[in-house]
Amino acid sequence: MGWVTVVSMWFLPVLITLILLQAARRRVPAYETFVDGAKEGFHLAVSIIPFLAGMMVAIHVFRASGAMEVLIQSLEPVLALVGIPAEIVPLALMRPISGTGALGLTSDLIATYGPDSFIGRLASTMQGSTDTTLYVLTVYFGAVGIKKAGDALKVGLLADVCGIIAAVVVVTLVFGAAM
């Protein structure tokens, strides 16, 4: 998989070069156009703050109060039926809600069980295979002033469930069962 690393590293410089060359061909004033577009960036970042602040406070309160633990404990038996090991349940539930929270849990699981254990590999796969649904929703819709989420939240969360189940199945198939 070495080529993926190489492509990742070259992707942005090559992309920017292509964009600049094409701009030169079309006689587009590159720097002025850049500044013109960049001005939007600040306003955009600031406009996300209210959405994110509301969401982050709710997530932090939910976690600090102990409600998150209770939710995890009550869902554990249900998820065990689908074959999701108990150790991984907190991560599975945290992944769509909080990116930093999930990253913390992943590091913790890897530290406790070892990176090359079943749990370690499963946690790694889960962490890498989906993004924080609630964050993506808040930032993307917040930035363009969409206040109603419509079906987006349901679609995102259901896709997360599928991703988690897929991670469990794939890791079990590739690296052998949990033991």
Place this chain on the structure above:
Amino acid sequence: MINVIWAVMLITGFVFAAVNGRMEEVNEALFTGAEEAVTICIGLIGILVFWLGVMRIAEKGGVLRMLSRMLAPVTAKIFPEVPKEHPAMGYILSNMSANMFGLGNAATPMGIKAMEELKHLNGGRDEPSRSMITLLALNTASLTLIPTTVISIRMNYNSANPAEIVGTTLVATFCSTVMALLIDRYFHWRRVRKHTP
């Protein structure tokens, strides 16, 4: 839906804090949560400013249009409501390719630009259109070729083979992306059916 979830998270939080005697922690969480949100947004400023600048050059120079024309057959299936050579398509493609290469920081500004264009297409309404939901679903599933953060964590903990999870991640992320698109289709079909009796 989002209103209910938000309120329920806060209220259950307060109730649990009262029961568990964790009022102090919850009070602290009220402030750290808000603070973290601002920290994240400040961190985004630099990235957004730079990439929106670069993307403006790409738009004016015609790179976005070239990109969308090249991949039009695929994206036209996923986003049937977006005109083929509309700038939104170019932004969507840049967002997806940045995601694929694990460049989340570069993907966000492009995704936001795409959302903006899609909102214009939707007549500026404050409800998400079908395409906006699809784009969001694609981003939450985050089709990634290489999960850089996870690999570096595994390296820190002395994994014998830090990158061995690239394959499993790829399969899992592919599954969740395909499922996201299917679920998105299903919900769209349900919405359409509700409005046309």
